[in-house]
């Protein structure tokens with residue numbers, strides 16, 4: 001079994017003003033020639049249910065203020081199928097979960113791994129919690145927030 | 149909430165945005181009026197009906213009203229689940245008055261993450277949803293009298309303002325839940341109180357779990373207060389041993405046990421999600437929201453109620469500031485092997501160390 005090749009891209013409007021919403025688009029593309037099933041936990045594919053991003057302002061860590069959720073075992077619905085060459089995406093608004101009220105340059109970085117990626121349908125949901133954490137690299141994005 | 153929504157399709161999809169609420173693309177309504185007027189009428193129009201269970205309620209009875217929302221427009225209408233009827237994470241959707249005087253909302257206030265598709269429910273044209281909305285615990289019912297209750301929704305994107313009929317209920321005055329919480333605090337001499345309409349049997353189960361969580365965290369601290377070494381119990385959950393690493397975890401459990409001993413912990417029962425044990429907002433100590441899976445868990449042992457409270461307590465920034473890097477025993481053991489510094493920052497690793505099931509030396 002080969003490690004599935006997943007390409008991750010974040011994008012955001014590079015400029016915003018204090019008080020405006022900041023929407024981050026998360027895209028995951030399957031660059032392998034077989035389908036994969038990605039556990040949505042701790043990714044923007046399920047919204048913001050935990051520390052999906054690390055956020056800094058001018059290099060200083062901005063504390064996460066959103067919910068942190070302890071889940072029961074996943075169901076098939078907790079996974080998202082990605083066909084070969086296909087992309088799944090979701091947009092999340094981040095100013096509810098991190099404080100963007102001070103002007104500055106904010107850097108938004110995705111976690112460096114997906115909690116579980118399955119390459120066989122019968123492994124969805126993964127039996128016995130034996131997840132296959134899979135590294136993924138998305139380039140961080142910057143948004144400069146100006147005073148009103 | 150989930151009960152009242154069974155059979156309704158939750159919006160799922162890969163593109164999520166507030167635009168889902170805007171009713172864009174709704175077909176114009178049929179009828180005599182001009183298309184412009186018809187569209188304005190049709191978009192986002194819901195009607196609401198409220199009914200009471202019976203005309204009078206004794207002080208010992210929980211007061212709920214039944215609310216039905218119907219999509220009276222010709223296009224689908226989406227609204228947030230906390231604006232819909234049902235016992236979910238809701239707040240202040242009723243207008244309650246007694247003898248013409250507005251009655252204060254005393255329930256919880258929620259910090260919402262907006263724009264998530266799973267938080268939206270969609271009503272097809274003509275479709276209705278109904279469910280209970282809790283009045284007791286959420287509004288000040290301390291004075292006996294005739295209360296008038298209606299369901300109201302201010303205008304928001306994609307949904308026009310609405311107000312239901314009014315029901316009158318004779319309600320015998322009762323102490324509000326906050327006073328009960330204060331009383332409970334004095335009686336039990338531990339700083340545990342409840343919000344979100346916990347029933348009395350839920351309150352007693354939480355009190356039992358809380359006491360077991362105190363025992364777990366005291367025992368974990370005592371263990372770590374012993375001579376540091378690469379014990380099986382330590383390395384299984386936190387990986388590579390060093391005296392510095394050991395003392396990091398000892399500091400965490402010192403804070404966790406102190407919080408269970410003396411912090412003003414509030415446990416909230418308003419979340420019913422069956423796929424979730426519990427959640428917290430790490431910057432808002434010491435409020436812990438317990439959800440559906442919490443109630444299916446045993447009091448102690450692996451992924452128990454007591455262990456879940458330890459997990460959640462470890463998240464608060466002022467306690468141990470842990471994160472969720474891996475969920476479940478198998479993933480937590482792997483994390484200890486592959487990335488010990490993340491294991492030391494992982495809430496489930498703390499939970500499993502405290503639960504110590506099966507017991508490791």
Ligand SMILES: [Zn+2]
Nearest residue numbers: 069070472495
């Ligand atoms: Zn957690």
